[in-house]
Amino acid sequence: MRSDQLARREGGVRDHPDRPQPAGAEGAVLDAVKGSFDGVNAFVREHSRNTVTEMNLYSIMESPMTSCGCFECVLAVIPEANGVMAVNREFTGPETPCGMGFSTLAGSVGGGVQTPDSWAWGNITC
Numbered sequence: 001m002r003s004d005q006l007a008r009r010e011g012g013v014r015d016h017p018d019r020p021q022p023a024g025a026e027g028a029v030l031d032a033v034k035g036s037f038d039g040v041n042a043f044v045r046e047h048s049r050n051t052v053t054e055m056n057l058y059s060i061m062e063s064p065m066t067s068c069g070c071f072e073c074v075l076a077v078i079p080e081a082n083g084v085m086a087v088n089r090e091f092t093g094p095e096t097p098c099g100m101g102f103s104t105l106a107g108s109v110g111g112g113v114q115t116p117d118s119w120a121w122g123n124i125t126c
Contacts, residue, residue: 034059052114060084060119069110071120076105 027039035057044055048066056063060077073088076098091102098105109120 031056034062036063048112051112055114061116064114064116064119066112066114067110067120068112069106071106071110073121074102074105074109075119075121077117 025039025043026037027042028037030036030038030041036054037057040057041054044052052066054063055065057065060075071089073086075084075086076096077083078085078098081097085097087096087102087105089102089106093101095101096105100108105118106120109115109118
C-alpha cells in the first residue's frame with residue numbers, strides 16, 4: 001500500500017476525539033506496508049527508555065508491538081500450518097498447537113519485549 005493510500009484510508013481515524021495522539025503525530029511514513037512511522041518510533045524509543053528502538057504497527061514478524069502482560073489473547077505464527085493461532089487467557093489445556101500453554105506464551109510475549117512471530121492484545125490498556 002502506498003503512503004497516500006494509507007493516509008486516505010486512516011484519515012478519519014486519526015482525528016477521532018477519543019484518541020490520545022493528535023492527527024499527524026505518527027510522523028513520516030517509513031514503510032507503509034509494515035506500518036513504520038518515524039514519529040511512532042521516536043515515541044517508542046522515548047517511552048521505553050531506548051529499550052525498543054522501532055516498532056512496526058502492521059507486522060508480527062519484524063519489530064512487532066510490545067505487551068505489558070495484562071492482555072487477553074496471544075497470536076502466534078504456526079509455520080507448519082502457514083498461518084497463525086490465537087489463544088485466549090481462558091485456555092486451560094496443557095499446550096496449544098505451537099507446543100506451549102497460555103501462561104508460557106504469555107511469559108514470552110509480556111514484559112515489554114518484542115517477540116517476532118507472537119503478538120498479544122486485549123480489550124483494555126494499562
